[in-house]
Amino acid sequence: MKIVVIKNKFLLPVFIITICVLSFGIYHFSYLYMNVLPTSSFEENTFQDKITNLIYQKDKIAYLTFDDGPTLKSTAKILDILSEENVKATFFVIGKHVKEHPELVKRAYDEGHYIANHGYSHNNDKLYASLDSFINEILSTDREIGKAIGIENYSSHVFRFPNGFMSPIYKSKKQEYVKHLSDIGYTYIDWNVLNKDSEKKYSHTELLNNLKTSSRNKGTLVILMHDTSDVNETHLVLKDSILYLKEQGYIFQNFYDLKGK
Numbered sequence: 001m002k003i004v005v006i007k008n009k010f011l012l013p014v015f016i017i018t019i020c021v022l023s024f025g026i027y028h029f030s031y032l033y034m035n036v037l038p039t040s041s042f043e044e045n046t047f048q049d050k051i052t053n054l055i056y057q058k059d060k061i062a063y064l065t066f067d068d069g070p071t072l073k074s075t076a077k078i079l080d081i082l083s084e085e086n087v088k089a090t091f092f093v094i095g096k097h098v099k100e101h102p103e104l105v106k107r108a109y110d111e112g113h114y115i116a117n118h119g120y121s122h123n124n125d126k127l128y129a130s131l132d133s134f135i136n137e138i139l140s141t142d143r144e145i146g147k148a149i150g151i152e153n154y155s156s157h158v159f160r161f162p163n164g165f166m167s168p169i170y171k172s173k174k175q176e177y178v179k180h181l182s183d184i185g186y187t188y189i190d191w192n193v194l195n196k197d198s199e200k201k202y203s204h205t206e207l208l209n210n211l212k213t214s215s216r217n218k219g220t221l222v223i224l225m226h227d228t229s230d231v232n233e234t235h236l237v238l239k240d241s242i243l244y245l246k247e248q249g250y251i252f253q254n255f256y257d258l259k260g261k
């Protein structure tokens, strides 16, 4: 009887240790397996999914996006402020403007900003004339970006529809053509915050207040601004906008951070 009791006393710890060793082994094997397996296509799909889901995330991360440039009036000033504040942003460039000012795109790229695609002409009649012209607007913009930054076969993989996908303008064409973005390795993104700088009617204080109102009670922010010459001067409120968001606990990222570059 005594012998049986002693055996049972040993059995329980041995059983627990065995379970622990087995669990650790399974966990360790899974960890190695998960970290060795990913291929480039797997990562690419993950990137597209992350872009699609970005505006629904809860983390306090701000993605500044500047549309419609580059322009002589605004882009360099914006780059100066981003550099001073150590913020990396994303530029949705227009192909024809890249052709006019490739040096500004090269500077933005060299300073770590993400160069994304906003179409070649920003002219909806041309963009939506046919599926071919839609695809061609994106690919020809990529070619201009590639020439500007010295990378052959450049693809930004991220498109923003002029006026946004959410706008009712050319809605049915957008719904039809959006299905073909994945054929060329693309996805699209709108925004969930804006300072309304394209409405050309707000003072600098109002632009900043628009940003505060629009970003209130949101997690991850994808912020629409413009680096153009025909809208309010966002570069004059950019520093204060960045400082406000930093005060609110935001960190800044761009789409490279989603690629794990």
Ligand SMILES: [Zn+2]
Pocket: 067, 068, 118, 122, 162, 163
């Ligand atoms: Zn635009």
